[in-house]
Amino acid sequence: MDTRELFLDQAAAIVGEENVVRAGKGAGYIDPYPLNPGRNKWPGVRPANVEEVQALVRLANDTGVPLWTFSRGKNLGYGGPEPRTQDMVALDLGRMNRIIEVDDKLCYAVVEPGVTFFDLFEYIQERGLKVWISVPALGWGSVLGNTLDRGYGMTPNGDHVKSLCGMEVVLPDGDLVRTGMGAMEGTDLGPLFQGGFGPTLDGLFTQSNLGVVTKIGLWLMPWPDVFISGDVLVEREEDMPQLIDILTELRRLDVIQNNALCGNVVRAATMNGPRSRWYTGEGSIPDERLEEMRHEMGIGQWNAKFAIYGDKGLALRRLEIIRERFAELEGFEVRARVYEGKDGAPVAYEDIAPQDRTQMAGVPTLKPLETVAWAAENGGHIDAAPIIPARGQEVWDFYQEAKALYREYGFDLYIGYHLYPRHMVHVTMIFFENDNEEQLARARELYVKLLQAARRRGYAPYRSHVDYMDTIADGFDYNNHAARRLQEKLKDALDPAGVISPGKQGIWPRRYREIAAAVPADEAEASAASR
Numbered sequence: 282m283d284t285r286e287l288f289l290d291q292a293a294a295i296v297g298e299e300n301v302v303r304a305g306k307g308a309g310y311i312d313p314y315p316l317n318p319g320r321n322k323w324p325g326v327r328p329a330n331v332e333e334v335q336a337l338v339r340l341a342n343d344t345g346v347p348l349w350t351f352s353r354g355k356n357l358g359y360g361g362p363e364p365r366t367q368d369m370v371a372l373d374l375g376r377m378n379r380i381i382e383v384d385d386k387l388c389y390a391v392v393e394p395g396v397t398f399f400d401l402f403e404y405i406q407e408r409g410l411k412v413w414i415s416v417p418a419l420g421w422g423s424v425l426g427n428t429l430d431r432g433y434g435m436t437p438n439g440d441h442v443k444s445l446c447g448m449e450v451v452l453p454d455g456d457l458v459r460t461g462m463g464a465m466e467g468t469d470l471g472p473l474f475q476g477g478f479g480p481t482l483d484g485l486f487t488q489s490n491l492g493v494v495t496k497i498g499l500w501l502m503p504w505p506d507v508f509i510s511g512d513v514l515v516e517r518e519e520d521m522p523q524l525i526d527i528l529t530e531l532r533r534l535d536v537i538q539n540n541a542l543c544g545n546v547v548r549a550a551t552m553n554g555p556r557s558r559w560y561t562g563e564g565s566i567p568d569e570r571l572e573e574m575r576h577e578m579g580i581g582q583w584n585a586k587f588a589i590y591g592d593k594g595l596a597l598r599r600l601e602i603i604r605e606r607f608a609e610l611e612g613f614e615v616r617a618r619v620y621e622g623k624d625g626a627p628v629a630y631e632d633i634a635p636q637d638r639t640q641m642a643g644v645p646t647l648k649p650l651e652t653v654a655w656a657a658e659n660g661g662h663i664d665a666a667p668i669i670p671a672r673g674q675e676v677w678d679f680y681q682e683a684k685a686l687y688r689e690y691g692f693d694l695y696i697g698y699h700l701y702p703r704h705m706v707h708v709t710m711i712f713f714e715n716d717n718e719e720q721l722a723r724a725r726e727l728y729v730k731l732l733q734a735a736r737r738r739g740y741a742p743y744r745s746h747v748d749y750m751d752t753i754a755d756g757f758d759y760n761n762h763a764a765r766r767l768q769e770k771l772k773d774a775l776d777p778a779g780v781i782s783p784g785k786q787g788i789w790p791r792r793y794r795e796i797a798a799a800v801p802a803d804e805a806e807a808s809a810a811s812r
Contacts, residue, residue, distance in 0.1 A: 285324065285370060288346040292326045292370075295336045300327040302371065310354065310371045312363035314653075314661025314715060316725060317748055323364065325371025331451065331495045337372065338493065339455040341780040348372040350493050350782050352394035352426030355419065357653075358664035358710065360747035365784035375423075377495065382472075385410040388501045389446065389472040394425045394494070398645040411504040411627075413590075413643035415439050420645020425497050429487050430744055433699060433706070435640040437590060438502050439540040440701065442487055447471035449496035450486055453776035460486075463498075472498025488744065490782035491775050502643070507596040507621045508628045509589035510637040511603065514581035516612035518568075521583050521680065522673030524613070525700065527606050528585060529671040533702040536599050539641060543585040543698040546571045549578055551652035551695060551712070565688045581614070585700075588641040593621060655693075657714035665728055666708045667735035667742050671700065675738075676707070682734050683709060690727040706743065707735075732756075745786070754787025769794070 293301045302308055302325040309322025328334045341348050349369040354362030362371060378395030383405060390401060390412075398420040405412060415434030417427055428441040438444045447461040458464070460482040463471030475483070486494050515524050524543065531537040547566065550559050559574055560566045566574075575582060587603070589596045600617055607613045618637055622628045630638060638644050654660045669679055680696070687694040692711055699706040709731065713724045732749065735741060736756045745753045757764050768788045772779075779790025789797070 284344055285346055288344045288370060289324055291340055292337060295333055296326055296328050310362040312361045316663050316721060321367060323367055325373045327373045327376050329376045334451045334493055334495055335455045338451055342778045346370055347780050347783050352423030355422040358662050363747050365747055380404050383410055385412045388412050388503055390499050390501055391472055392424050393496055394423055396424050397421055398424055402645050412501040413504060414501055416640050416643060416645045418649045419647055421647060428497060429494060433540060435539055436502055436643050437538045438500060444500040445483060445497060446475050446500055447498040448483055448486060448494050450492040450494050452492045453781045488786050490785040490788055491771060504627050505590040506627045507593045508642055509596055509600055509617055509619050510641060511587045511617040513585040514614045515583040516581055518582040520612060522677045524583055525673035525676050528700050532700060536602050537587045538590055539588045541585055541587040541700040543583055543700060545696040546575045546582060547693045547695045548697050549580050549584060550574055551655045556655050564691045566693050656712040659715045660712060661715045662710045662712045663728055663746055664710055665731045666706050667740040668704050669707050669740045671703055671705045686727060686730050690723045692727060750787045
């Protein structure tokens with residue numbers, strides 16, 4: 282019997298046959314937007330609790346069957362639930378969906394992997410708890426999974442991993458550990474203090490294959506008295522460096538409190554219908570048509586969004602400072618809408634206009650999913666998001682190179698910059714038609730060229746599509762890849778059987794490295810392309 286089938290048969294005794302997904306007859310896991318050809322659906326198991334996870338991990342050790350772990354599998358644009366190789370079994374944690382605690386006095390939550398942003402938002406609203414959550418672009422993903430993958434939202438707690446406070450982890454041998462203060466019995470300090478006693482362990486399990494995280498503590502934001510939703514519209518494309526410099530300085534000064542967002546005309550258009558509504562020609566949309574489109578939508582060449590929260594007096598002063606900084610600049614316009622509660626009460630969601638009841642107000646949505654149909658009704662996309670310094674001229678220079686590459690390969694350049702105090706995420710998307718092999722081949726070439734352009738400048742993505750994890754990891758090459766060699770030592774020590782998410786972030790266990798070393802380079806390259 283095939284070893285994987287043996288694993289699945291024995292796993293049925295742990296989770297029940299109804300929670301074993303056997304690939305075939307339409308069942309199984311797969312990337313919904315496959316960038317590379319040759320994909321097949323693959324099987325998985327769906328545990329309901331920590332004890333079942335421990336039992337499955339021990340079974341993986343006994344059988345040698347590797348597990349590819351995910352929380353909800355909704356990390357679309359990066360491969361979704363797709364594993365590194367097709368010999369793996371999915372460890373799907375979506376059934377573990379308990380919200381264990383939400384405290385609105387000290388402002389934290391404790392959640393399991395299957396809890397979505399919609400789940401947490403609705404839980405808080407139904408109980409009238411006085412906290413706001415931070416949500417990413419799409420609310421259907423896992424709160425835990427997004428945090429561990431260093432995802433981000435749009436509120437002051439938008440850098441989600443920085444709000445991580447304590448976790449529970451099943452180690453590769455099936456043992457169970459709690460990090461930080463949670464390592465003590467009989468304490469409620471686990472989600473309150475990010476340290477502990479001794480070396481901090483939480484970071485070892487972010488973007489990691491050193492264990493299976495089954496619970497995290499996460500800090501939330503106090504409910505604000507006032508919410509201000511603001512926009513900065515910039516008429517000229519070439520004024521982008523000045524916009525970036527001002528916004529990031531205001532962020533460093535904590536005048537702007539959230540992760541401001543800056544998008545271009547293509548980004549706005551993707552949220553207002555398919556490409557065919559705007560342009561039907563070949564190649565990238567020309568600059569002159571983009572200028573017409575921005576006037577039709579009533580926007581700028583660049584469109585930044587920011588938000589302000591908290592005490593009314595402080596919030597209004599922050600807005601005043603922002604207006605002052607842009608007041609003398611030609612072609613810049615600041616728009617803002619101030620929301621406050623009635624009769625001295627804190628702002629309520631019903632007080633906020635629907636167009637501003639968005640991620641910046643901590644409200645989950647699925648609206649950005651509409652952008653996937655930009656290129657075609659049967660559309661897909663891949664995200665390329667290098668981290669770059671928050672210096673306007675550097676941002677402009679890289680933007681110009683990216684724009685030239687998009688034009689060379691015939692795609693529309695989507696820009697959605699996420700601005701932090703010292704760095705920014707240069708989010709670009711490549712939209713394509715699923716199953717259009719000519720278009721997919723161009724998309725693959727463009728993606729690789731973008732990675733190469735970023736690496737030449739000393740930039741790299743903060744997370745990766747599963748097909749390109751090795752490529753990006755290769756770029757972290759200081760002292761003959763010293764960081765990866767250390768990561769491999771940790772992997773081999775904690776997971777000698779190599780059963781937890783082999784190859785995640787380019788970290789392969791010894792048994793896979795030995796196989797790769799025995800394969801000629803040309804065969805290894807072909808094998809990697811078909812994973």
